[in-house]
Amino acid sequence: MKITVRYFALLRERMGLDSEVLSWDDAEPTVERLRRHLADRVPALAVFLRSGPILVAVNRQYAAADTLLSDGDEVALFPPVTGG
Amino acid sequence: MEPHGDKARVQSEPFDAAAELERIKAASTRIGGVVLFVGVVRDFSQGHGVTKILFEHFPGMAESKLAELRETAIGRFGLIDLIVVHRVGELMPGDDIVLIAAAAEHRAAAFDGCSWCIDELKKAVPIWKKEHAPDGALWLEAHP
Numbered sequence: 001m002k003i004t005v006r007y008f009a010l011l012r013e014r015m016g017l018d019s020e021v022l023s024w025d026d027a028e029p030t031v032e033r034l035r036r037h038l039a040d041r042v043p044a045l046a047v048f049l050r051s052g053p054i055l056v057a058v059n060r061q062y063a064a065a066d067t068l069l070s071d072g073d074e075v076a077l078f079p080p081v082t083g084g
Numbered sequence: 085m086e087p088h089g090d091k092a093r094v095q096s097e098p099f100d101a102a103a104e105l106e107r108i109k110a111a112s113t114r115i116g117g118v119v120l121f122v123g124v125v126r127d128f129s130q131g132h133g134v135t136k137i138l139f140e141h142f143p144g145m146a147e148s149k150l151a152e153l154r155e156t157a158i159g160r161f162g163l164i165d166l167i168v169v170h171r172v173g174e175l176m177p178g179d180d181i182v183l184i185a186a187a188a189e190h191r192a193a194a195f196d197g198c199s200w201c202i203d204e205l206k207k208a209v210p211i212w213k214k215e216h217a218p219d220g221a222l223w224l225e226a227h228p
Contacts, residue, residue, distance in 0.1 A: 006142075008140060008142055008210065008212065009140055009212035009214070009223055010212075010223040012140075013223075055210075057142070057145060057210070060142075060144055060145040060148060062208075076142060076145070076210075078142070078210060078212070079212065079223065079225075080225070081206070081207065081208065081209060081210050081211055081212060082206075082211070082212050082213045082223075082224045082225070083139070083141070083146075083170060083182070083205060083206060083209050083210075083211030083212070083213065084123055084170075084181070084182055084202055084205050084206040084209075084211075
């Protein structure tokens with residue numbers, strides 16, 4: 001399936017891009033498994049994605065690690081927010 | 085205008101706090117008090133000087149979280165109205181960052197609603213700051 005992955009702040013800088021369309025298939029396509037997939041694929045993000053306090057939003061709603069993803073979903077990865 | 089219209093918004097241009105105060109007062113003659121919070125860029129943070137701060141947001145999600153905050157605060161504290169505005173882009177020391185105006189019949193609800201709103205904004209709205217200092221730039225870690 002196709003997932004649009006978006007990166008913000010420090011993750012965007014480390015990644016060197018703000019979004020990409022990923023072709024990804026998994027028997028159990030959860031947020032957690034996508035995170036692991038990206039960590040294996042992108043060394044620049046591995047440390048953040050494996051153990052960092054990363055927030056995940058699926059279709060612009062905060063999502064838990066066990067959230068199931070579907071074709072066409074937008075998954076945003078970002079550090080804890082620091083506005084205000 | 086959408087339900088929240090411009091009462092929960094993100095913008096790069098400066099806001100006019102006095103105009104927002106007048107606008108919220110115009111919402112109802114039942115209003116007995118307005119608490120206005122304005123967050124400002126400091127020139128010193130965590131032991132070092134700050135030359136500017138870059139604010140980045142997640143367009144679409146940041147606005148919808150602000151609208152959600154506004155709605156929750158109004159319901160939870162029985163506010164008559166609430167305005168929340170956050171700026172993004174490059175801001176210099178002394179520049180305004182965020183404005184929250186909470187209006188209620190009595191002051192206690194206005195104070196509580198305003199205070200809750202800024203605390204929640206700092207936890208839930210996808211906005212990040214990168215501080216620029218004379219010796220480099222740093223994405224801030226979350227802190228109260």
